[in-house]
Amino acid sequence: MRTGQDRTGQDRTGQDRTERSVAYLARRKHSLKGAYMSGEDEGIYNPFPVLFLFKDGSEIFNALRRRFLRYLPFDLFPFGETKWLTDLKHCDAVVISLGLDFKSIVKKIQRKYPKMRIFYWISDVQVFRRKIEFIDWLEKQEIECLCFDKALCEEFNLVYTRNFISQKTLELIPKIKESVDAIFIGDDKDRAEMLLLLQKEFLANGKVFKIIMPKNNNRNSKYSGITYIDGWLDYEAYISEIKSSKVMVDIVQKIQSGNTLRPLEAMFLGKKIITNNHLIKNEDYYSPENIFVLGKDDIKDLLAFISTPFQQLSPEILSKYDIHGWLTEVGNLV
Numbered sequence: 001m002r003t004g005q006d007r008t009g010q011d012r013t014g015q016d017r018t019e020r021s022v023a024y025l026a027r028r029k030h031s032l033k034g035a036y037m038s039g040e041d042e043g044i045y046n047p048f049p050v051l052f053l054f055k056d057g058s059e060i061f062n063a064l065r066r067r068f069l070r071y072l073p074f075d076l077f078p079f080g081e082t083k084w085l086t087d088l089k090h091c092d093a094v095v096i097s098l099g100l101d102f103k104s105i106v107k108k109i110q111r112k113y114p115k116m117r118i119f120y121w122i123s124d125v126q127v128f129r130r131k132i133e134f135i136d137w138l139e140k141q142e143i144e145c146l147c148f149d150k151a152l153c154e155e156f157n158l159v160y161t162r163n164f165i166s167q168k169t170l171e172l173i174p175k176i177k178e179s180v181d182a183i184f185i186g187d188d189k190d191r192a193e194m195l196l197l198l199q200k201e202f203l204a205n206g207k208v209f210k211i212i213m214p215k216n217n218n219r220n221s222k223y224s225g226i227t228y229i230d231g232w233l234d235y236e237a238y239i240s241e242i243k244s245s246k247v248m249v250d251i252v253q254k255i256q257s258g259n260t261l262r263p264l265e266a267m268f269l270g271k272k273i274i275t276n277n278h279l280i281k282n283e284d285y286y287s288p289e290n291i292f293v294l295g296k297d298d299i300k301d302l303l304a305f306i307s308t309p310f311q312q313l314s315p316e317i318l319s320k321y322d323i324h325g326w327l328t329e330v331g332n333l334v
Contacts, residue, residue, distance in 0.1 A: 020332075020334035021093075021331070022092065022093045022094070022095060022334065023051055023093070024097075025051050025084060025096045025105075026052055026097070051083075051084040085112060088116070089113070091116065092117060092331075092334050093117035093118070093119060093330070094117075095119045095120075095121050095146065095327070095330060096120055097120070097123050102120070103137070106143065117144075117333075117334050118143045118144075119143065119145070119146050119159075119330065119333070120138060120143050120145045121146050122147040122149075122158070123163075128147075129152075146158065146159050146160075146161045146330065147160065147258070148161065148258040149258030151257035151258075152257075152258070159333065161326065161329055161330060162259075162326065163260070163261060163321070164323050164325070164326035165261060165268060166323045167318065167322045167323075169239075170239060170265070173236050173240060174240075175243060176244045177244065178245060178246050179245075180244060180245045181207040181247060181306055182208070182210070182245055182249050182274065182306070183210045183211075183212070183241060183244070183245035183247070183249065184210075184211050185212045185213075185238055186213065187214060190253070191251045191253070192211075195211050195249070195251060196211075196226070198274070199225050205306075209249070211225060212229060213229070214228070215228040215230055239269075242266075242269060242271065243269060245271065247273065247274060248262055248266045249262075250266075250275040250276075252276060252277045257279060263275065263283075263285070263291070264321050266290075267290070267313055267318065270310045270312065271310065272290050272291070272292070272305065272310050273292070274291075274292045274305075275292070276295060277293070280293065284320075285313055285317050287311055287313075289308065289311045290311055
């Protein structure tokens with residue numbers, strides 16, 4: 001496993017500097033809505049732009065795009081190419097995490113900016129493990145992989161970076177009155193039984209724990225304590241559900257050793273979190289007042305944990321996990 005080190009050097013004009021400009025290329029706004037969307041902001045250069053391959057379109061067009069265009073070479077459909085590709089002209093590096101034709105996008109960048117450093121952000125450990133053959137191609141292209149999962153980084157000699165979120169996105173979503181005590185939103189992934197056991201603890205204490213899962217990703221929608229929905233919630237609807245709860249629940253999978261986005265969403269939203277991830281106690285944002293660790297903390301203390309207020313974290317800690325703080329860290333690798 002490798003980590004970023006501060007580096008100095010010269011920019012394209014030959015001037016010495018310590019800061020490197022890094023862009024993040026996303027498929028479309030989604031969970032990064034509200035983040036800086038250009039390399040230029042009112043004439044002032046932004047060294048850490050968040051660029052979008054697609055503009056937000058109608059739901060019908062988005063559905064067609066997901067259904068059909070993912071099977072076709074990206075070179076045939078240069079949607080929004082002029083904007084994002086042009087904005088990269090100021091940057092020393094770009095981080096890509098896309099569900100589209102990654103190879104075609106890389107080729108476009110390499111043709112226009114042959115000296116640009118390209119990083120691949122691994123946000124889904126399960127998907128990455130199913131596409132191990134992709135690693136050989138990345139190595140041949142001299143593309144470095146970034147990941148938040150330390151075990152995966154050790155196994156494949158990837159570069160470890162912490163996970164991140166867009167604080168601006170969360171702020172843009174309206175506040176919702178809290179109506180439940182705890183909530184979990186996500187796919188089953190063999191977590192339903194553990195979640196239902198936790199739900200019984202809540203019920204025994206007169207509390208409400210809401211579990212939401214997509215119906216189409218579960219073989220058997222058989223549990224009465226779970227709210228099954230068709231498809232997935234968009235990010236705004238997802239965060240609105242989170243804002244309606246006092247506590248978030250995070251159950252990590254056995255193959256995962258890194259922290260998911262849920263703890264970050266919780267601390268930015270001022271929500272407590274209940275998790276089975278024992279490693280979370282090593283994080284700088286951990287505090288027993290805000291985080292209850294299943295299997296470590298006494299389940300008898302659960303009611304007291306829920307009943308006490310969230311303890312605000314320092315702006316210094318929060319800024320490290322915002323996307324722009326994360327891009328600053330990636331800049332140290334360039």
